[in-house]
Amino acid sequence: MNLTRIAAVARKEAIHVLRDPRSLGITFAIPVMLMLLYGFALSLDVDDLPLIVYDQNATPASRDLISHFTGSEYFTLVGNAAAYRDVQKAIDAGDAMVGLVIPFNFEQLVQAGRPAPVQVLIDGSDANKAITARGYAQAAAAAYANRTLVNEMLRGGMRAPDPPVEARPRVWFNEDMESRNFIIPGLIALIMTVVGALLTSLTVAREWEQGTMEQLIATPVKRAEFVLGKLAPYFVVGFCDLLLCIILGRYVFDVPLRGSVLLLVAVSLVFLVGAMSLGMLISIATKNVQLAVQTAMMATYLPAMILSGFFVAIPNMPGAIQLVTHIVPARYFVTLLKGIYLKGLGLRVMWFDALLLVVFAVIVLGLAIRKFRKKLV
Amino acid sequence: MPAIVTASSLTRRFGRLTAVNALSFSVERGEVFGIVGPDGAGKTTTLRMLTGILEPSTGTASVAGFDVGRESELVKERIGYMSQRFGLYSDLTVMENITFYADLYSVPVKGRSEAVGRLLEFSNLAPFKDRLAGNLSGGMKQKLGLACTLIHKPLVLFLDEPTNGVDPVSRRDFWRILYQLLREQVTIIVTTSYLDEAERCSRVGLLHNGALLACDTPAQAKERMRGAVLEVRTPDPRRAAGLLRGHVEAQMIDLFGDRVHVATTEPGQAAVQARAVLEAGGLEVQSIRRIEPTLEDVFVSMLSRAEEEGDGRRG
Helix, strand or coil, X not given: CCHHHHHHHHHHHHHHHHCCHHHHHHHXXXXXXXXXXXXXXXXXXXXCEEEEEXXXXXXXXXXXXXXXXXXXXXXEEEEECCCHHHHXXXXXXXXXXXXXXXXXXXXXXXXXXXXXXXXXXXXXXXXXXXXXXXXXXXXXXXXXXXXXXXXXXXXXXXCCCCCCCCCCCCCCCCCCCCHHHHHHHHHHHHHHHHHHHHHHHHHHHHHHXXXXXXXXXXXXXXXXXXXXXXXXXXXXXXXXXXXXXHHHHHHCCCCXXXXXXXXXXXXXXXXXXXXXXXXXXXXXXXXXXXXXXXXXXXXXXXXXXXXXXXXXXXXXXXXXXXXXXXXXXXXXXXXHHHHHHHHCCCHHHHHHHHHXXXXXXXXXXXXXXXXXXXXXX | CCEEEEXXXXXXXXXXXXXXXXXXXXXXXXCEEEEECCXXXXXXXXXXXXXXXXXXXXXXXXXXCEECCCCHHHHHHHEEEECCCCCCCCCCEHHHHHHHHHHHCCCCCCCHHHXXXXXXXXXXXXXXXXXXXXXXXXXXXXXXXXXXXXCXXXXXXXXXXXXXXXCHHHHHHHHHHHHHHHHCCCEEEEEECCHHHHCCCCEEEEEECCEEEEEECHHHHHHXXXXXXXXXXXXXXXXXXXXXXXXXXXXEEEEECCEEEEEECCHHHHHHXXXXXXHHCCCCCCEEEEECCCHHHHHHHHHHHHHHHHHHHHC
């Protein structure tokens, strides 16, 4: 290995990057766009569910029940229906997600101490939201029932009983349960994957298409020198993208970073080497820019999005798919990022995930070098 | 003098197509060896195998003492190769391209600027050294390509149609540079489809369907041509060639610019026949005269003979 030759390839590649302002712009636009798009638009928090109420009873008791719904942050009253049909219409039109229907004899039943059924209609087209909405509605109704019971007993001269079991949940690591706090670390993994693989997937294929490769493979440049030299400038670009993400996460999205920044950067750079080597490997194997870019997107973006645990929790996946996630390097990266960001963990706990990233980077880089042949055909 | 390039039974197949078929030849140090032949004859494939960037299917070749198959990386250190398509980076300047190749060939930094200066000087690229390679004219691009392959003082230089599509003045410049190199004992192997360039070579191999039809000095090749060549001038050479092909016995009847060349073993008889045919066809005959055969005449007549024999075998 000859450092002069690595430097020569790196310098040449850096000139390509710098003299193409449009591509350079894209390399910074992608992370910013993804950060803003996912960071702001993608919220997995379920609150402010639009609620429509059809109160056929219109008594203090029914209004009390309604206030149990609207008093929480989970529901927002968007309208009062004059007929059952209106509830249906509002849900069909998407104006309301939850409909609360109170029967005309609600107060009578409550006062008689008999079960008073109320109907809750939920738009189930977004299953995740619907499940959460059902939980909220049941909790609101239970709270009302509980209080009614307690009032009843007090009025009857009885002592209000202590609840036999009371769960006191305390949420660790993401105390406010802001989905943004775990979306942003996962997003960094996604961005590093996309930027890494996309940038490098172009480079080798472009040389084949432009006819510069034939000239290059007739020189004594070694395969490893060529691959390492080519990676170098993109590594710098990827590093800048990483810093950009960390800064955006900290100052625009207020995501707390509890662990070591140094560890975060180190782990990300190791992952970047792997992602970029993968892009390079694809570029070397396809020799065709369009095919290389498409393959790189398929091979990196989708797995990083779906199988990394960024978006969908891995324990919720079917068993077979869970097995597949083990070969997705972004999975380990996401684990590391969430650990560093939210739990402030270090390598003592997460050394194995970090080791796997190193192994991945070394293997893919090795494959890229091996696959690159200084021969035509 | 020992051969610096030898090919023995060099063969390359692409699927069922045999692009280069059992090629054997040798080139001595300091020669300019020209490979000529029509498109698809296998010229580029031959060069690619000799430069170690394409694996031969069978057969071997050695360049500068190393086997192009097993020791291709050692071959690459000692040669310069200029591919047919412009292979430099158009978004790099002239100087950046040269520096890139100088680094790849590990040209020592000491004395490098003199070497680069000399190259820029005799290629007349000095005033353009900061211009992007993509903004150079065709001729200047080729000279830059040449400069990049010469920076490490190769023992053997392989040039694939280096003057294709280049204007005549630049072509002359280009050959002037090559002749200067010969004084430094560089061996040059060049493919070309310009036969006036083939005349400048010390030896010429005629490639046809992947096989070598002839391999001679230009002078010997011309001597080998049987019979003589008649040059026919008429106002409508295209029609004239058509008429002559139908009625005159000859090894070759072909258009050469605004003239028709007729190669024949019986020049006297053919001249009389030709005049009669053309006048009967209503064409004014401006002149018919016997001329020295050019290399082109020689090769075209050899090629048409090879084609006929090929047809004969197939028929």
